[in-house]
Amino acid sequence: MxxxxxxxxxxxxxxxxxxxxxxxxxxxxxxxxxxxxxxxxxxxxxxxxxxxxxxxxxxxxxxxxxxxxxxxxxxxxxxxxxxxxxxxxxxxxxxIGDHNVVEIFNESYNGVAYFIKAIDNDLFTFKVKDTQPNPFKIEQLEETLNSISITTTQKSKVRALITEHVENYxxxxxxxxxxxxxxxxxxxxxxxxxxxxxxxxxxxxxxxxxxxxxxxxxxxxxxxxxxxxxxxxxxxxxxxxxxxx
Structure with missing residues (x-):
């Protein structure tokens, strides 16, 4: 057996x-x-x-x-x-497409300066006024937004711009x-x-x-x-x- x-x-x-x-x-x-x-x-x-x-x-x-x-x-x-x-x-x-290094947004919105960029290794970076977190992947977007002190409106703006960019590829x-x-x-x-x-x-x-x-x-x-x-x-x-x- x-x-x-x-x-x-x-x-x-x-x-x-x-x-x-x-x-x-x-x-x-x-x-x-x-x-x-x-x-x-x-x-x-x-x-x-x-x-x-x-x-x-x-x-x-x-x-x-x-x-x-x-x-x-x-x-x-x-x-x-x-x-x-x-x-x-x-x-x-x-x-299904490529994550290219590109400046996503670099201007003022409602009197606040924003800088958002897709960088190497499928990472993103952004700066709102003087607040800038460490580079992160799209899967870490919410965690990153929750870890910094910017307003809900500013978080929504960053989220919308990065999400729209990612949906392109x-x-x-x-x-x-x-x-x-x-x-x-x-x-x-x-x-x-x-x-x-x-x-x-x-x-x-x-x-x-x-x-x-x-x-x-x-x-x-x-x-x-x-x-x-x-x-x-x-x-x-x-x-x-x-x-x-």
Whole structure:
């Protein structure tokens, strides 16, 4: 009976292993296409890879199972906790564009001087009168605002300007998945835009899931395994469509 238990416990598929093998193939493609770039820059380039994005679009259009896998990935990821760099990975806010260094606002409003800027490493900084907190990420915006002594009106102004800026390159991919459920009812233009957003969002989530697993931030359990299972299903289908560089 001991042998039976050992064999029985070993029959389940380890999707962490399958995900890892698939990501190695994906990474080999990235290295072949962009040998001199950093990992992060390769991901940026991949989001704009026309060949692969078209293959992704074809998979969405032609394969109900592929659409079902995307829906299942969203449902499982949003119902568990997986972190990358101590931040929860979620479909609710996904970066599909670039966080560029840019001055967001530098003028007076209601007689108060404001300076707000997006800086390197996905960080923001701002100054209201003489008050200036340490640089922070968008996920830390509320914590940062609550930690400083400026008026409620001033906090609202800073919040609105930074949030508006972030919305230019972030998307709620959960909303896009809900649209995907009725894919066949969309116009061709709507389908094309949806597929573009889903593709760029998936590439971003894929990279974060890779980081969480490879950097030992993942707490393995059956719910987390399901996330890597559906990510593997999606990535595997994409890889089989990608031409050799």
């Amino acid at each position: 001991q042998k039976f238990k050992i064999y029985r416990d070993s029959i389940d598929i380890d999707y962490y292993v399958y995900f890892t093998k698939a990501y190695f193939a994906f990474n080999a493609y990235l290295k072949a296409k962009h040998p001199t770039l950093t990992d992060l820059d390769k991901i940026r380039e991949m989001k704009n890879d026309i060949t692969v994005s078209r293959k992704f679009k074809s998979l969405v259009e032609d394969g109900k199972h592929f659409r079902d896998d995307l829906i299942a990935l969203k449902e499982n990821l949003n119902s568990t906790v997986i972190k990358n760099n101590n931040e929860i990975i979620t479909f609710d806010r996904v970066k 972030n998307i709620n991919l959960s909303n896009e998945i809900e649209i995907l459920r009725n894919f066949n009812d969309l116009t061709n233009t709507e389908k094309a835009k949806l597929c573009e957003n889903l593709y760029k969002g998936f590439i971003e989530i894929l990279y974060k899931l890779r980081n969480g697993l490879f950097h030992s931030e993942v707490e393995p359990n059956s719910d987390v395994m399901k996330v890597y299972k559906f990510t593997y299903f999606i990535l595997r289908k994409i890889l089989h469509e990608i031409p050799t560089p």
